[in-house]
Amino acid sequence: MKLQGVQQTKWMGVLVFALAILVFPFIVTQSFYLTQATFAGIYAIIAIGLGLLMGYAGQISLGQAAFYGIGAYTTSVLTATMGWSPWVSLPIALLFPGLLAFIMGYTMSRLSGYYLAMATLALGIIVHTLLVEWRGVTKGASGFFGIPQLNLFGYTINQGIPYYYLVWFFVIIVLILSLNIVHSRVGRALRSIHDSEIASSSMGVNTSKYKMQIFILSAMFAGLAGWLFAHMSYSISPAAFTFDASILFLAMVVLGGSGSVWGALIGTLLIRMVGIVVHMLGEKFPFITSDFEHVIYGLILMLVVIFLPRGLFPTVADWFDALLTKRSSKKSMLKLAAKR
Amino acid sequence: MLQVDSITKRFGGVVANSEVSFTVEEGQIVGLIGPNGAGKSTMFNMISSVFPPTTGTITFQGTRIEKLPAYQVAPLGISRTFQNLQVFKNMTVIENVMVGQHMQTKTNLFGMASLLLGITRKERKVYDQAMSYLAFFGLQDIFDQKASSLSLGKLRLLEFARAFATEPKLLLLDEIAAGLNHKETQEMSALINKVRDTGVTVLVVEHDMDLVMSICDKLVVLDQGVKIAEGTPKEIQENEAVITAYLGADIDEEEVEEEAI
């Protein structure tokens, strides 16, 4: 059902995307790319949640890695130390980050802007410190090891194609969930908060409730990613859940475009791609080392913000729209132009 | 319907409102006027619960509202527009109005996320309803434009339409005609009347005396935070205190004319 003038989910897009996911391992068979794609999926889940938080609740989080880490450590402790089944620990790995977000969100509701960013940064650092110091539970800085693999119907989900499908299965679920939220009345309400919080509250939108819900949801997404990451790896360590990781997630969202769910996904893939391209260049030209990767990575961040301030996806989507509407009417072209 | 009872609001040393009381009866158009800084917007903000009064009570249809958060006042049936426009710039015209209808449907974030197909039917209903509101305000032709591309006059209308879409019982309009020229102001007057005729009570703040005098059933006049008069437009126009504080004598129009050139 097409409602003109209203943002709606393009189910066609989701379908095409899902198909692409499905056939990817048949086209690209190298294990290297498959691992890359699996990691990309894990990060995409975090980025989509963070994108909701940034683009729709208008909040920045400099500590998303904390929730990711809590998800990963929760399931690691429950399965490796306490012997639970990973499937039973999955809800707990979502619950804990969500709960923390709830408590944090509750106390942080008085903060805004950079002060809120500071609070999330603090959260990230506190959680990281606890992961390092609470050695009795987390086994400290050298990391938690011996995390069991996932089993499904007696079949072990190994790294490689099985894990790739598992991860992307969850990505698609998260994607659909998020698209639904964004294109519902709640999403609309959230977008309105972005433009004028005061006006939306006088429309009866309970802004702090929605912000809180999104914060919790994004934390749970990160927790899910943590769960996936833990059971893929034999060991995890606090080093994966640092400020740098939080920044990386942020960069993914901004690159892709924080105003859209697809943007976060695209941004994630893009960042992975940069890594791969530099890796390949490195094989051709030995002087391109990983140091160079950072230089190029920094460069790309700079260029995107300067030339595509809204991020990659919305800009490209607009070009696309413009192309499509070109023939339909001159009027809409003018409208588009006026937007610029 | 609305009862404002000895409201005082202080900002540090500044007393924006002092012991102000007045009532608004159902179905009326009431004007709140007074010189700049009299405390009109402050009063509006307290009625719509943007911030609470320092002392005093505000009762709306029997409910005390002065301490409620803003989003809880809206469901009771109070809606408002803003002196400095607060449209949702990055949304289309119809989406703006649909946010206005936020309260007409329920379902929270998690319920929403899990519903796949059910929502579209509901969406359709909201959409059609929004369209009819737009038609009411003459905005139907530009329903899919981004709000940021509209001219000032249209923006004022959009704010109005959005506030109306919350299906309020009481509508607060803060300088809704500011920046409109004479002709547009007249159109706005007509629209306010039309809205009242649908059964909505209206409270307006406005400096355009032509508009105020022509549509209001009752006027409340503030000056430096204090209520100095209350009555029908006719009474107010003749009230000495109001003339010296606010309206100014009509005679000087001719003076100006003589001096010119």
Next chain:
Amino acid sequence: MGDLLQFTLTGVTIGSIYAIVALGFVTIYSVTKVINLAQGEFVMLGGLTMYSLTSAGVPYLLGFVITIIVVSILGWIMEYLLIRRAKGADPISLIILTIGTAIFIRGIASVVWGKDQLRVAPFTENTPVNIANATITPQAIWVVVIMLLVVFLLYILIDKTMVGKAFQASSVNPLAARLMGISPKRMSSLSFTLSAALGALAGLAIAPIMFPSYDMGTMLGIKGFSAAILGGLGSAPGAVIGGLLIGLLESLGAGYISSGMKDAITFSAILLILLIRPSGILGEKSVGKGGL
């Protein structure tokens, strides 16, 4: 008791380092509303440039001056090439822009200076001074002195001069500022140059203490940012209070509670303070009636 004094001296030293970095944040923020997360990289460049100059045999004082000039120029370039072109991007994107810049600078620095920590000589003879059973090195005293000097000058500049008002005006309302004859672009580039100079100064002051290396900027950036926020964004005295507070929390936390938990202690305290004062210790509550 002697311990307390020692912890306090140490806290003040570390805190002063954070404070100088925070002052860089404040300088840029108060003009452009940009949070420049590459501020730590200016500090790093200051330390490493000085290293290269002194090891090339440039006299100490001359090296000092050249370092500040070189880094200032880099700050100016950053503003001219990047920030200016990204006007219209929202604050989050701008943060990402500065992060991108930081990563870029760090990458280049690791190619130029390698990855090892380097040693830079102290300003003066560095025999520790004994104060009632506690010691402090002359270089640490230099750090504190420089910090105080900087905050004093900044305070005068921002709060007492027309330039300071112009700084603020360009950030509050650039359009109106232009109509008053203030060029927000010039102010923006001035603020970046100035804060790069501050960064370089910080780098010079702390290089003899903490062995500069290409990756020192991140930590300093985080702590400086935290100090600036804690003090109340945009307030120079606030940045100093924030920096000293964090330094003291760290050293007292490490001294009396647990050095492993010192970051958790410090940042929990920051959270707590923000809950009580949501706009930082000296921060103004954001004003403007919005649409009311």
Next chain:
Amino acid sequence: ACSESVEKEEAGKAGGSAGSGEVSEYKIGAIYSKTGPNSPLGEPEWNATKLIEEKINSEGGINGVPLKIILADDESSQEKATQEANRLINDEKVLVLLGSSGSGESLAIKGIALQQQVPMISAAASTHIVEPVEDAKWVFKTPQSDRHAVERVYMYLNEQGISKIGTIIDSNAFGSSGLEQMEALADEYKIEIVAKESYNTQDPDMSAQLTKINGAKAEAIVVWGTNPGPAVVAKNTRDLGIDLPIIGSHGIANQNFITLAEAAAEGVVIPTGKLLFPSQISGDDVQFDAISSFYKAYTDKYSSEPTNFGSYGYDNIMLVIDALKNGATDREAIREHLENNITNWIGTTGVFNFSDKDHNGLTADSLVMAVVKDGKWMLLEK
């Protein structure tokens, strides 16, 4: 990311893989942290590996089959290590995986090696890499474990008659697993840890922690970390006028520590492999030949010191070559060979005795104590 393999695609197909029959080359994968924070470790390991590859191939390979080592850089990141491990095992079909330099990365790879049943030899310190052995069937390692280093330090302390120590560790993986071992072995060596402090790698000042250690009446300060932390510790200790002996870890067995700490470095004692000062090793040491020939070859080629890390890289590849030479040419056979046939095997790190109970195969004797004297590391005579 830089992986030094030429004609990779081709080789992947030709495959010197686990299969038997006519083999064109032996393919080995090595993941070392050539860049990132662990680069001081990874760089010499990487160099040593290349050195051996060239040497073997110039001598006509192993039993006529050339050796092909695919080197990969994990940039000191677990995630990258995982990706590279998957690539080397599945795409390149290597026989053995070497690396990585850091404990965290090694543990990450360990999971994959176990899943895919590929023998792996790590160059990192943590004991968890090979313990418990039941959970490390395919995993071996050559560097002395933290346990060895701590044992060596404790032996030294006992000799000196010091029984109360204050520890200060880097709060990263290296430091904390050092502390873990210090705690675990304290009773056995009758050492009392009177203060446990830590710092973050980039912290500018550690006076607070040191004041606390001093106040706790420690008789020595043990600092477990890599540069620059220990240099700051040394400097702060001397600036504070604290007159306690400082004992470091093998993590600072390099000249840079001395460059940074300057005068404060004087007298600092550490446990280290012998490769730190080949010229000071006595001629009758069983490792003498191995160490001096490797040292010479390395310094000739790279004109830099191989450091202890070079020795791990060297031993790792040499162990594999030993297996191949002895006809163990598939994954399972190499594992069997490493577990069963490495006894009294002389490497540059130490003398190895692998078994199904011990996949590290070293004792604390493989470490010696060194002290800074006149700006140089010197062997500490007993």
Next chain:
Amino acid sequence: MNGDKLMEVIDLSVSYGPIQALKGVSLAINKGEIVALLGANGAGKTTLLQTISGLLKPTGGSIIYQGVNIAGMEAEKVVEKHLVHVPEHRQVFSTMTVLDNLYLGAYHHRKKSKMKNIEKNIGKVFDLFPILKDRKNQLGGTMSGGQQQMLAIARGVMAEPELLLLDEPSLGLAPLIAKDVLELVRNLRAEFGTTVLLIEQNVTASLKVADRGYVISHGEIVKSGSSKELLNDPEVKEAYLGHTVN
């Protein structure tokens, strides 16, 4: 009061992207004149003022001010020529005090050590708007709508304008004050010979203070004449006054 041209706008064009907002506007203002600019919403009035003051760059045409073409000159340079623009929507510095706002109005002649002059001017604007004096330490953004408008005008006066561009100065002002503001325009001229270009939605009132007026529509000047002429022009009445000729 005639002949001595202070500013002449010749064939000025301005575009927002593909949309042309001004299409060859020409007008002239003599020294000491008060000129009204009339036009419907979106006609291009604000655009014209912003182009004159340098906030917008024209795509064509010239603006000769005191014999110099200032078209395309940066806004911050234009104001140094004592060509001062009081913009639409007040644009006060919301987080700065009233006093700081006023000081900034005089920013462009800070160098000539005219501090004494500045103090004098502040006294003067305080006389004009006593509320500003009472609230001199209140933050601009917390003032009421009308108070902010007064502050914006006062800030403009602080710049010692020779040519003052006023964009809807009485927007949101109470009727009494609105009259005062128009009165002020005449006082400025009387006292300092300030020339004024004025935009007002209240066409009658603005034509009453102005000597002459221009009517702009869809980016083009469609009419001009003395205030009397325009006031009595049937088309003007029809279009802007809303009531038909009686």
